[in-house]
Amino acid sequence: MARAATRLRDAQLRVTAQRMAVLAAVEDLPGHPEVEAIRARAQQVTGQLSLQATYNVLRVLTEAGMIRCTQIAGLPARYEPERNDNHHHFVCRLCGDIIDVECVVGAAPCLEGNLPASYRVDEAAVTFWGTCERCAAQRS
Ligand SMILES: [Zn+2]
Ligand SMILES: [Zn+2]
The missing domain is CATH 1.10.10.10 (Winged helix-like DNA-binding domain superfamily/Winged helix DNA-binding domain)
Known part of the structure; x- marks a missing residue:
């Protein structure tokens, strides 16, 4: 406190x-x-x-x-x-758990929005959806 x-x-x-x-x-x-x-x-x-x-x-x-x-x-x-690291999130479709995913780096042309020059992007949010480790283990 x-x-x-x-x-x-x-x-x-x-x-x-x-x-x-x-x-x-x-x-x-x-x-x-x-x-x-x-x-x-x-x-x-x-x-x-x-x-x-x-x-x-x-x-x-x-x-x-x-x-x-x-x-x-x-x-x-x-x-x-807030850690100012611009990280993304993974969401488990089964249990709803959310975990952090490092900022996406490297060649990812789809992250460069194809926008007119007058548009300014200040944030790009990526959400990964799938099955978490625990739920995957329970299913198999
Ligand atoms: Zn899960
Ligand atoms: Zn987070």
């Missing part, structure tokens, strides 16, 4: 109990938690925290570049600490 307070100050954000608790929750929870898991964790510190308040804090922290929000079609938003 003390670390969360320092990080908020460094990001020029007002330090509040809710922001500290939500930031610490995103940093402490494993994987890519959904808002409900973050809220449950943060509430252990703040007491009652509404879903709307949780979303509000998550938005502030995301806009400040402290956490990353990943929106994958058909799934609730997921959060994780």
Whole structure:
């Protein structure tokens, strides 16, 4: 929590109990938690925290570049600490587990969007879908 307070100050954000608790929750929870898991964790510190308040804090922290929000079609938003590594995600179709995939590098012409010159790309998100190790093992 003390670390969360320092990080908020460094990001020029007002330090509040809710922001500290939500930031610490995103940093402490494993994987890519959904808002409900973050809220449950943060509430252990703040007491009652509404879903709307949780979303509000998550938005502030995301806009400040402290956490990353990943929106994958058909799934609730997921959060994780921002590492500025532009990594991608693998989603298991069976259990819904999400794991990080290193940034795609090398020759990948399909990643260079064929857009008119006046369009600026600032983000390209790749989602890999398939079967995770655990589910594959259960099936065989
Ligand atoms: Zn799986
Ligand atoms: Zn990730």
